[in-house]
Amino acid sequence: MEPVNIGLLGLGTVGGGTVTVLTRNAAEIARRAGRDIRISHAAARAYDPERIEGLDGIGRISDDAFAVVDDPEVDIIIELIGGYSPARELVLRAIANGKHVVTANKALIALHGNEIFAAAQERGVMVAFEAAVAGGIPIIKALREGLAANHIEWIAGIINGTGNFILTEMRDKGRDFAEVLAEAQALGYAEADPTFDVEGIDAAHKLTILGSLAFGIPLQFDKTFTEGISRIEAQDVAYAAELGYRIKHLGIARRAADGIELRVHPTLIPHRRLIANVDGVMNAVLVKGDAVGPTLYYGAGAGALPTASAVVADVVDVVRALTTDPNNRVPHLAFQPTELEDTPVLPMEEVETAYYLRLTALDRPGVMAGIAGILGEEGISIEAIKQKEPVAGETHVPLIMLTHQVREAGMNRALERISALDVVQGEIVRIRMEALAG
């Protein structure tokens, strides 16, 4: 069969990795796909030719991305520029030109996916985005195809490697967030501006996508609750460990009775769960289906070659479906576009979880009873209490509590009342807790 011509936008980390994988594994990929896949036209503003293996195999390289998208010889566009603009315009123009698109751009899909998929559907082309979530792990394929028989109940994922590296180092070495962040930046695991990673925005982009694939709802990034890890303290990591838990930054999507939960936040999980043992920069996604039960997918969530692995797998998929009747292809958001639901995404106040609480209270009889009384009045039952020994000379002691499940709104009210007590000092730390039981 004729070779497939790729137009590649971007020759940065992932773009370079994609050139490398397509070059290095060209023969093996052709043995699988049944035809050669070659990059006939690439565009990049600036790139390091020394760092990219196989660059000389590319037909033509310029700095004009729109020329690639308009190139009549190109069958499939790989968008690896990132960001919203001009990525959005390039992808929409590629679609308008009848080209299929493969992208690793999670921000673009999370925010503009509905528009992009509608345009692709209209034009009968595919937009593939496996690399947008959890790097090299084929989690989108697992959700859209591998688990197609299931009613998905919930998903919980470690989907940001930088955050997981920081939390792992904090636990292993008992160090503070700021110190580990500085180390992660020095190692190149965290950006100079780490906001997207440590404040959970990157994870929220990915969770938005996973939630749509799992539940058949449109992409709704603005409804995704997002809380980062920058306020996690070394002492909370240590107290959690004493209680048999680990703190992980999870993206959680759950089908509740009244709607869909989409939330990214630090979470205490039992240390014996497999996902609690996913450490360092690695990612993992735990999916609970009604038929299959719990399944977990683990691997590298970022990096040049792992991300390129997902990009190239998408290209092979697109090549295989070229001759498929467009209505028979795997739908972009897993469900047929006419079959998406308008089930509401729940505001965080309506989400039920258990909690880890840490507060500093006067070490005096009756104080605990007062706090427990308020929790009780708000319908919150306590599962465990741990009172630390007072340090000599200190009048106040740390008090750690684990609660049973309660609506966030009830917890907010209780914490407001407890904070107002004279015997309670400073801020109350609250970290959500999930059992993730199969």
Next chain:
Amino acid sequence: MEPVNIGLLGLGTVGGGTVTVLTRNAAEIARRAGRDIRISHAAARAYDPERIEGLDGIGRISDDAFAVVDDPEVDIIIELIGGYSPARELVLRAIANGKHVVTANKALIALHGNEIFAAAQERGVMVAFEAAVAGGIPIIKALREGLAANHIEWIAGIINGTGNFILTEMRDKGRDFAEVLAEAQALGYAEADPTFDVEGIDAAHKLTILGSLAFGIPLQFDKTFTEGISRIEAQDVAYAAELGYRIKHLGIARRAADGIELRVHPTLIPHRRLIANVDGVMNAVLVKGDAVGPTLYYGAGAGALPTASAVVADVVDVVRALTTDPNNRVPHLAFQPTELEDTPVLPMEEVETAYYLRLTALDRPGVMAGIAGILGEEGISIEAIKQKEPVAGETHVPLIMLTHQVREAGMNRALERISALDVVQGEIVRIRMEALAG
């Protein structure tokens, strides 16, 4: 679109589960697949109508499997009878009749897959077998599609739940193999005749399939080395733990310099590896690709609904590819049928691994030196030695050694010589060891 008509062969555990999943999740599956999937004709010798949810939705049920396979209204045959015959004849006749086939039959695929896939290729139909390996885990999809960009280096899988349950119980409770096997039989996790599970034959069927998918070689069950867990003793599980290892029954496929390794055997692995923490009846497959690095897939490896999850996902896949040009579909063994390699499968004597050795030797100066001397002469270096304290009144002590990597042939020679020493008593226990480093 028109509904798709399924012919179902078998209404046992997995057959019943398949009816249940197709019934219970009918609406959601149709929202994904874009059309209804209904069982129009089923055949079973005997079944329990009380136990199967949705049985009354089946168009027609008889005891004549060949009538189902010959039914002109049936588009896709699901074969869930198991065993070699008449499963083989039924599948080949379905293919001859131009029907697509979905099967969970690992024994059939491992032994007759080459013949079956050739017939399917010739006739332009699909044979899907996700449920044949690791139950509900979409591992075949991951290997054939999700990791299509990779040169696969090795695979290591816990692919028999019964064996993993037994080893987990032995470790957690310090109990002996026979005792735990009896418990597993009482719980229904092990068959009355447990040979297929505990002697590794079931795992070898699955590994044969995984090896072909990973390396693009024909199915060669007869070349797969198979060693069971029935000779693992509680003391070896305990010694392994003391040394920081767990014993898992692994199926390992590896591309070595001179050929392909396909081997099923008990294996010591470092306890910090994620796969070392996969316990009970759960399965997991660790795949190392050159681009993606290590990835792991975890879930239920057996059971009615988890296996049905894979069966029904295959049905949806087949439905989606109905309009695809047959040459563009995912090849049965991941690589185009004309592109399979004849790389030899290595005999076990030529495989290199590290070893755990336990022997009982006279507690006398010079004995250890003699044993170490023989190992040294055979080019085997010792990584760790642990000599247990002698029990009062005993002249002999257990001696545990971990070795570096060596060819099995060299280890065989060394053990033969050591066994012949007067100072060594009884049999030498040898368990292979793998680092499974990413």
